Amino acid sequence: MSIEDRSEYLVETRNLIKRFGDVIALRNVNFRVGYNEVVGLVGDNGAGKSTLVKTITGTYAPDGGEIWIKGRRFKRITPKIAKALGVEIVHQERTIAENQPIWRNIFMGRELTNSLGFLKIREMEEATMKLIKEMGFKSEIIYPGKLARTLSGGYKQGVQIARALYFKADLVILDEPTIQLSLSEVNRVLEFVKDLKKRGKSCVFITHNIYHVYPVADRFAIMDRGRIVAEFWKSDLSIEDLSNILVTIARTGTIPVEYREINLVSRPLEYASS
Amino acid sequence: MGRISDAFSLVWYRYRIQVAVFVLFLALWALFFALNPFAFTRPFTYTSLMSTMPFTIVPALSLTYVIICAEIDLSFPSVMAWASWVLATSWTHFGPNLLGVILALLAGLVAGFLNGLLVTKARIPSMIATLGTLFFWRGVVMVCSQGFGIPLFMYRDALLFKLLVGRIGGFFPAQMIWTIVLAIILWVFLNRHKFGAHVYFTGDNRTAAQMMGINTDKILIGVFMIHGVVSAFAGILATLEVATFWPSLGEAYLMKSIAAVVVGGTSIFGGSGTIFGTFFGGLTLGLIELGLLAAGVAGFWINLVYGVVITVALMIQVLIRETEIKREAREILSKELPSPKS
Numbered sequence: 001m002s003i004e005d006r007s008e009y010l011v012e013t014r015n016l017i018k019r020f021g022d023v024i025a026l027r028n029v030n031f032r033v034g035y036n037e038v039v040g041l042v043g044d045n046g047a048g049k050s051t052l053v054k055t056i057t058g059t060y061a062p063d064g065g066e067i068w069i070k071g072r073r074f075k076r077i078t079p080k081i082a083k084a085l086g087v088e089i090v091h092q093e094r095t096i097a098e099n100q101p102i103w104r105n106i107f108m109g110r111e112l113t114n115s116l117g118f119l120k121i122r123e124m125e126e127a128t129m130k131l132i133k134e135m136g137f138k139s140e141i142i143y144p145g146k147l148a149r150t151l152s153g154g155y156k157q158g159v160q161i162a163r164a165l166y167f168k169a170d171l172v173i174l175d176e177p178t179i180q181l182s183l184s185e186v187n188r189v190l191e192f193v194k195d196l197k198k199r200g201k202s203c204v205f206i207t208h209n210i211y212h213v214y215p216v217a218d219r220f221a222i223m224d225r226g227r228i229v230a231e232f233w234k235s236d237l238s239i240e241d242l243s244n245i246l247v248t249i250a251r252t253g254t255i256p257v258e259y260r261e262i263n264l265v266s267r268p269l270e271y272a273s274s
Numbered sequence: 275m276g277r278i279s280d281a282f283s284l285v286w287y288r289y290r291i292q293v294a295v296f297v298l299f300l301a302l303w304a305l306f307f308a309l310n311p312f313a314f315t316r317p318f319t320y321t322s323l324m325s326t327m328p329f330t331i332v333p334a335l336s337l338t339y340v341i342i343c344a345e346i347d348l349s350f351p352s353v354m355a356w357a358s359w360v361l362a363t364s365w366t367h368f369g370p371n372l373l374g375v376i377l378a379l380l381a382g383l384v385a386g387f388l389n390g391l392l393v394t395k396a397r398i399p400s401m402i403a404t405l406g407t408l409f410f411w412r413g414v415v416m417v418c419s420q421g422f423g424i425p426l427f428m429y430r431d432a433l434l435f436k437l438l439v440g441r442i443g444g445f446f447p448a449q450m451i452w453t454i455v456l457a458i459i460l461w462v463f464l465n466r467h468k469f470g471a472h473v474y475f476t477g478d479n480r481t482a483a484q485m486m487g488i489n490t491d492k493i494l495i496g497v498f499m500i501h502g503v504v505s506a507f508a509g510i511l512a513t514l515e516v517a518t519f520w521p522s523l524g525e526a527y528l529m530k531s532i533a534a535v536v537v538g539g540t541s542i543f544g545g546s547g548t549i550f551g552t553f554f555g556g557l558t559l560g561l562i563e564l565g566l567l568a569a570g571v572a573g574f575w576i577n578l579v580y581g582v583v584i585t586v587a588l589m590i591q592v593l594i595r596e597t598e599i600k601r602e603a604r605e606i607l608s609k610e611l612p613s614p615k616s
């Protein structure tokens with residue numbers, strides 16, 4: 001078998017292209033996520049980070065290229081397939097129905113039903129109660145029947161993360177999960193990512209705040225104007241290096257010469273066996 | 275705060291609109307009873323209420339689905355007439371049998387499907403699309419009937435006729451039973467079925483629903499089709515009640531049915547609403563109409579009163595929404611300070 005016919009990554013894109021009219025949001029993007037790996041996807045606003053993960057999870061159909069998930073190749077993918085393959089995404093936009101209770105929000109689009117489509121309400125409420133405890137919500141004010149619109153931003157984010165938790169994803173993609181969160185709420189999200197890693201799962205953490213992502217990531221991918229311009233192991237970089245690189249890329253579109261040696265773009269990734 | 279009072283306030287919060295509508299209904303009834311004890315102690319008054327209200331309430335029940343989706347359907351009065359013409363024509367040719375009823379319901383289904391396509395595939399705002407089909411189906415009825423009515427009173431003794439609009443025990447209108455049965459079915463599907471869950475999501479946050487994999491176009495087409503069939507059923511009932519097809523059938527119900535839905539507490543902003551509310555909203559309106567007539571107010575006033583009722587109900591909705599948003603913002607700030615537990 002030639003290398004083109006297989007993918008050793010959990011998720012990989014090859015020459016992925018996405019256009020919105022005249023705007024080319026993804027220009028031949030080669031992105032990869034390994035098994036049990038936390039990837040920090042960073043880059044300026046408008047770099048194409050959200051478009052990349054939305055294409056991987058089926059919200060957008062690509063205009064070219066391939067998506068590989070668990071060794072299977074797709075020309076395009078639907079949200080259903082992505083979820084069935086264990087890829088969950090917490091979108092940057094809130095995917096919350098404000099007038100619905102927490103339990104209905106957690107199961108939005110994936111309700112537990114009998115064969116006739118009638119809802120298993122008791123089961124969903126109980127599962128929600130368990131998730132609430134698991135996530136360390138203050139259970140005296142958060143209960144499954146509480147309406148989403150009475151929740152603060154952090155808890156709404158929590159409801160979205162609880163979906164990924166319930167449906168036992170192998171890869172959780174978090175698109176700007178820490179935006180508009182208080183300090184302790186940010187910490188809770190970071191704890192969740194560390195916990196994923198501990199349980200052998202993978203995570204893509206999108207942010208433009210490198211102070212949030214640096215402590216939890218294994219590797220960084222840096223996007224700029226529709227391209228992945230650099231990838232580094234965290235072990236090769238300090239947080240100052242990373243910030244230095246991002247500033248230079250924003251200014252010149254290229255990475256500083258002294259880091260080119262350790263740039264992983266278009267090289268196979270060699271995971272340290274541990 | 276204790277668990278019991280918490281549970282109580284949760285239940286109250288969830289059902290507050292239903293309770294409000296129900297209390298309004300009882301209060302109005304008590305008021306009219308006090309004003310006119312003679313009219314409101316006679317069984318005939320209630321037979322009359324229950325024989326005419328189904329034509330308002332039935333289309334309002336399925337219209338509730340449409341409005342929860344944050345859409346509107348203005349075409350159903352004409353769809354009622356279109357189904358009515360199909361029924362009358364079929365019965366005239368083939369006799370008073372189930373075939374005519376089935377064809378009439380299918381006629382409603384087709385009309386609903388067309389509305390669904392216009393809104394989802396042609397992407398015309400439902401307010402405009404269904405205004406178009408309101409005129410279209412009325413036009414079809416006019417062309418088909420040449421403006422003439424079709425008498426059906428010779429079928430009064432047919433079993434089907436009695437089953438649909440007969441008087442049980444000589445006084446209880448069968449159409450009220452059908453209305454209640456339909457309300458229960460639509461309630462079950464809205465609250466206990468996946469379809470109903472998706473109806474709420476489609477109205478509450480359509481982009482989110484789509485991102486979570488819900489095919490909102492399919493839901494919308496389904497909702498318009500349900501409303502088409504149910505409106506057709508209302509058209510059948512209205513036709514049989516007076517045993518005549520007439521070309522302007524349904525026109526009276528546009529305002530009334532919309533009023534029943536909004537008085538019943540279904541939010542015109544989409545995402546929330548109840549079948550229970552619509553049912554008692556409709557009964558309340560019937561009561562108002564009856565009360566006014568019993569009090570000797572001329573029939574000309576009825577439309578004016580409906581206009582006022584709708585406007586006031588909408589104003590209350592906007593007010594409630596604004597105060598609730600403010601109150602919730604305050605609560606979130608005061609209660610949910612970041613928790614140290616993690």
Ligand SMILES: Nc1ncnc2c1ncn2[C@@H]1O[C@H](COP(=O)(O)OP(=O)(O)O)[C@@H](O)[C@H]1O
Nearest residue numbers: 020023025043044045046047048049050051052
């Ligand atoms: N649905 C869309 N329609 C049109 N243009 C879009 C859409 N989504 C994103 N874009 C454009 O694609 C580019 C990348 O956007 P995005 O992926 O949201 O960036 P990021 O998430 O990195 O901030 C931007 O120029 C943006 O304007």
Ligand SMILES: [Mg+2]
Nearest residue numbers: 049050051092
């Ligand atoms: Mg983004």
